[in-house]
Amino acid sequence: MITDSSLEKFLDELASRAPTPGGGSAAALMGAMAAALVSMVCNVTLGKKGYEAVEAELTAVRDESETVRRRLTAMVDEDVAAFDSLMAAYKLPKATDDDKARRGAAIEGALRRATETPLDCARTAAQVIKLARRASERGYTGVVSDGGVGVLAAYTALRSAALNVYINAPSLKDRTFADETVAEIGTLIEFGAAESEAVYGLVRGRLG
């Protein structure tokens, strides 16, 4: 598992000529960092004097951000697996008509997975943006900038995952699924762009 390797080693592998880990794993890791920063804002605030009124709300935000953090962390490896199965499908034999049919079906299945994985990452990153707003509005002022970094990282995770959808969706035979996915990504990006700027502004305002 990539997530067991050191930051140093992960960065070396990202930089190498090997196709994985690549942008999809980086997107998932940025999303996981974003969720971790939301959790941090909550964890630092919980138990602080003067923040008693937001304890219940920030406990709920923290529990949710920890759940999405685990999902996004798992996606670092899932993205590699999705890419590998796509490469394996392209390498299947194509000598006979039977071969070609089998290969075509395998490619379509792998492309679907390689589209659904970043779609899932984009959806989850959008959830982190919502959590970042709740944490940044209510969290301890001394760590509110961490909420700001969180919301920026979450939006970048979303847009980065979108790029991987744009690569794979055009090759899908199932045009309905492809079109629906690209449309959903468009909606997520629109939400993420507006909401992340709003939260960033809120954070800058609270920094004074």
Next chain:
Amino acid sequence: MITDSSLEKFLDELASRAPTPGGGSAAALMGAMAAALVSMVCNVTLGKKGYEAVEAELTAVRDESETVRRRLTAMVDEDVAAFDSLMAAYKLPKATDDDKARRGAAIEGALRRATETPLDCARTAAQVIKLARRASERGYTGVVSDGGVGVLAAYTALRSAALNVYINAPSLKDRTFADETVAEIGTLIEFGAAESEAVYGLVRGRLG
């Protein structure tokens, strides 16, 4: 060193109630990921048929991105050290006038370091954006999306580092340095916003 710990452990520490690692380290890591992705685009392209004409240019980009990657990776730990020395300065005794003078000087020095560290991160992230353009214009089409993720990550690293400048600059006694730094950050963000969108557009165009 944080960069020796696993991704899993780094994320746990980011999420914890401990003040470090926080947004500053996350910013540096996003910058390092961005540089790694630029290197990847170059490394995958170098030696590919049909890309002979860009070999010299992409070798130069790769060498530079590897240098900035090392600097940004080091900043993950430097940000923690800068924060720790600021906390230590605030905890110095302040009973006598002598104490107060010593404490004041220590705080000013630590604040300067806690402003220069993210400024350095922002400057280096801006360099990565420039490298991402060169790689994304010339790199192998099959990995151009990784250049897109790289440019988004670099710009987010820049804006995230900026937040840490905004936190610390107002408390500095040296107003000239503080004002110059905030002005430079403004220029870097302006460049980063326009250039990262231009490169993202270029990448989407090359994806077809």
